[in-house]
Amino acid sequence: MTVTTALASPILEAEDALDANELFQKNGWTDGLPIIPPTEAATLRFLEAAGLSPSDLVGVEPVRRRRITAEKVAIAAVMAGCLPEYMPVVIAAIKAMCEPLFGLHGNTASTAGAGPMIVVNGPVRTALGMNSTHNAFANASRANATIGRTMRLFILNVIGGYPGQLDRATLGHPGKFTFCVAEDEEDSPWIPLSVERGLPVGTSAVTVMSVVSSHQIMNEWTHDPKAILDTYGSAIRTNMLTYSIWAGNYMMVIPKQHRQIFAAAGWTKQDIREYTFEIAQVARKEWRSVGKAAVAGLKDEEQIYRAFRSPDDLLIVAAGGPAGGFGAICPPWYGKKSLAITKPISQDSAEARKAT
Template identity: 45%
Template sequence: MPRTSQPATSSTIGAVDQIDLVEWYFDQGWTDGLPVVPPTPETVAAMVAELGGDPNHLEARVPPRWGNLTREVLAVNLVLAGCKPAYAPVVRAAILALCGSHFNLNGIQATTHMAAPLLVVNGPIRHEIGMNAGANVFGSGNRANATIGRALRLIMLNVGGGWPGDLDKSTLGHPGKYTFCIAEHEEASPWAPYHVEQGYRPDYSTVFCIATEGPHSVTNHVANDPQGVLDSLVSAMSTIAHNNAVSSGSCAVVIGPEHAVTIAG
C-alpha cells in the first residue's frame, strides 16, 4: 500500500472534495485496511475544539517513526476512526499514556511478537459516552469501544509509522491490532474499580494501557469455589510456551461478574 509521508490535515482534506474520498484515503495509505470516515474541515474543527483548541499544539511524538501528533492530526485520526467528539479526551489520554517513557511503545510497535495495546477505561466517562463494559465486551457492536480503539491504532499507523512489514515486525499480529478497548463494569464488581486501587478517586475517569496478546478464554465448568476458579486462571497464565514464561511480564486478567463474586467469597 503506498503511503504519503505526512498524515492528513485540514488543507489536504479540502483539496480532494471532488473525488471518492474513501478510495483516496486507501490510496494515500491512511487507513487500517478498513474504510474510514472522510474528515471535513468542520468535523476536524469540532474535534480540535473538544481537545481544547490550538490545532498546532503538539500532544506527543509517536514511535517508532516519532511523528508529531498535533491536535489537528489527532483530530483527523479521530474522525477517520468514526469517533464522536466526546470520545476525544479518552483517546488523547490513552495516546499520552502510550507515548510515555514508562510504556515503551517503540518496542511494542516494532516487536516480532503479536502484542497490541489494550485500553481499559474507568470512571464516569464510561457511561457518559456509552461504552460497553458487559456482554461481548471484547466483541463488536459498540461505537465508543470500537472507534476509540481504532483511533489509537490509526495514530500508531499514520503518525507512529507502525505499518505491518515495515516498522511493525510482528510475525502474526492479532485482531486487537484493529481495535482493543474495553471498560470495566465497576458496578458489578465486588472489588474496588481498578483506578481506585491505583489511588484515583471514584469520580475520576482514567485509562489503563497494557500490551497483550489476543484474549484467551479460561474454562472451568466444575469449580464453584475461589480456589478452583483461581487454579484455572493460574494454569492458563503459566503454560510453558507462554511469552511471559520466556521474557517475563504481566498478564491482564478479565473476570466476569459471576466468577468475581465467587472469588471474592
Template identity: 30%
Template sequence: MRASIAAEAAGIPSVSIVCEGFVTQAAATGRGHGFDGLPLAVLPGHVDAQSSDVLLANVREIAVDRIVAGLTEPVAVGDAEVAEPSALDVAASGTIDEIYRTYLAHGWCDGMPFIPPTRERVDDFIAVTAHDPWKRLGIAPSSGRDVTIWSIAVNAVMAGCEPAHLPVLISAAQILLDPRYGAEHSGNTTGADALMIVSGPSVNDLGFNHGQGALRDGHHANTTVGRWLRLFLRNVFGFTPDEHDKATFGNSARVVLAEDMDALAEIGWGPLAADFGFDRTDDVLTMARFNSGAIVGSVFGSSPDEVVPYLADGLARISGWDLTHVYGLGQAQYRPLLVVSPIIARMFAAAGWSKNDVRAALFEHARIPAWRFEKLIGEWSNLTSGRRTLVELADAGHVPAVFAESGDPDRLVPIVTDPSKFAIAVAGDPTRTNAYVLSNDGPHGDWTARTIDRSTSTDLVCGIF
C-alpha cells in the first residue's frame, strides 16, 4: 500500500495487490494516509503458504484482469455509508439487559458488562474538567470518524473511568491521532496491542498501581483506563473484525503500566518518558504497540555483571520476526521494553549504574547468532526483500558495522541498532527480583509520548479582546 500511496501522491495511478485476508487492513492503511478507496487486486489465500506455481497462476488468471480494471475503470470509493447514530442520538433504551444486547449486536462493546453512557453521565463526566464536549481533536485516520471530547467521554463512561482520568484519555487520543504513532496499523495481522505507560504526579494522584501486580487487572485506574483504549479503538477507530482489526490471535487488553516514581526519585533515574524529552516531574503518557511479552523470573545476582546477562537473554528470547524493524519493515525502529522491579533498579543504582550504563551492557549481551537474525528477517518471515546477509546490509549502510564484524554465521549480533533503543521502565513489587520484557512492533504503533494536562480547561471561557 505504501508504494501505491507514494505513487498516487505523485499523481501516478496505482493498483495494490493484496491477499484476501488483508482487504480491510489495506483500506484502513490507505485511508490513514489520506487515500481512501485505492484500487486493489485481491489474490485468494495467502502468498506465504502457496507454491510458486499456484502463485503465478493466481497472478495470471486473477490479478492481471483486476490490475487492468483498477487502472482503467472509475474508482468506487467504498460502499454506501452505513448509518451511524449521531453523538446525541438515543442508540439503545430499555433494561440493562436490553441495552447490553443491543450494544453486543452492533459491536459497540467488548463483550463485558458496561455502564450505559447516558447523556447525563457523559455530561457529568466532562463537566469536572470543563472541556468543550464538541471540541474536535482530529479525525481517526483508519475510520474517518471525528475524535471529540464527547466521544472520548462516552467510551470512558462505558469503561468505568473516573472524570479525573479524562486528561489521561485525551493524551491517549492525541497519541492515536499522531501520524508518528500510526494508529491505522492497530489491526495488523500479528496482533500487536498498545501499552499505555503513565509517569509523573498522575501515577499517585490518580491512584494508578505501580507495585505488586503492576500489569494485572483489578486496580481501578489501571484497568478502566486500559479498557477505555480498546473501546475507543473499537468504536471510533474501527478496531473491529468487520473494519480493520485483522489480528490472527491478538493479545488480551493491556492495563495501564504506571512507573514507580518514588523509587525512580530515590535512585536518581528518570522515567521512561525522559527518553522522549520530558523531565521527572512532568505528567506524561507514553504509548507503543507490542507483539509479545515474557517474564524474566527470579533474577539472581547481587551485582550488575551477574544480572545483566539474564535480562539480556530475556530481551533476545522475545525478539523474533520483530527484528524486521531493525531493517526491512522499518529501519532502526525496533525498541523492546524492559520493565524491572524496584529492587533490581536499586541494585544497579547502588553500583553506580545509570540507565545508559544498563543500556550499554544490554547492547553487549542481548545478542543472537547472525544466521538466526538473517533467517528471522528474511527466510522465516519473508518480510525483507532480497534476503541479504547482515554483511551485505552493513556494506550498503543499512545496519551498523557491529552487525558485520566477520562473516561467521555463528557470530553474535545485537538485536537493536544502538543501546538507546532499549526502553527501560521501573515498576512492580518492590521486594521481588523479577523483570518483564516486551517486543515492540516498530513503526506499527511507534513510541509516542504526550503531556497529561490536568489543569481546568479554558475551552468554554469567553475572552475579551
C-alpha cells in the first residue's frame, strides 16, 4: 500500500515538550493530563503502522456529519501515549463509535455523563500486552490505558465534546478518562464475547459500549450460581430504580472466583443471561421506595420493566484478578438509544498482522 504523507493539520511551534503541553492545556485540547506532543514524524509513523494515508476516511459522526480522517485519529493516539502498534485497535474502536446505533452524539451531549467502554478480544490482547486480570479496570497496562484515553481525546478534539459545550455531563465518571479492558479468554470456561457476537474464533476484535459509572458487587459466601446472580441482578435493579429504567445492553464483568463456580455447576454464558433476564426487572411502583413517588403514578404502577429487551442484550465478559468475589455491572447510557457495537480489527496493516 502506498501511504501519502501530506498532513492537513496546521504545524504549531513549541520550545520543548513542556511548552507543548502548556499550549495544549491552554487551548483545551487535552483531558487535563499531560500529552505526548503529536509531531509530524510521530503522526506519520502511526499512520504507517495502520497502513493508512492521512486523508483516509475512518468514519463519519452521524449527527453533525463530521468526517473523521486517519490523520485526526493518529494525532489523538499519539497524544494519549499509544504505541504505533495500537493503531489497528484504535481504528476499530472509532469505527464502532461511528455506527448510528452507538449514538455517539447523544451519549456525548447527555447530562448523564456516559463514556465509551472498550472490550478487546482475540490474539491482539496478548500481542500488545493488554491486561485482563489484576486491576482489570484500572492502571495495569499501557495498552489498556492509552487506547481507552485515545477515545476521550478523539471525542474532545474531533467530535467537539468539550465539557460545557457539546459534553453537558452533570458529573461524568472516571471511566471517561479511559475505560478499556481485555477479556481473559485463556482462563475462561466460555467462548469470548466477540465470538458470541458473530465473529470467527481467533479474530481480534473490539466491542464498544457507552456506559455510565460501573457498579462493583461482591459475593464470596455461596457456591450457588443463582445466589451469585441475584447479587449482580440487584445491582441492575438498583440502576433501574435510581438511574434509568429503560431496557438495553448491560455489561456483566465476572471474575475468576465466580467463573469457577459457574463452570463447576455447568452454567454457560447463555444460562447466565437467561436467569438474569428473569430477575432483572422492576415494577413502576418500586420507584416510590427510592424517592420517585412523583413520577411513579404517572402511568400504571403495576407495569413491569425489564433491564433487557431479550437475554442477548446482556454482554458477559470474563475479567479480573484470580482471587476475590468482586464483579461489576456496567450500565448503559440510555437503553436502546445507544447499543454496543462489535468490530473486527483490520488485518491490512503490518502491525495488525504481527499482532494476530
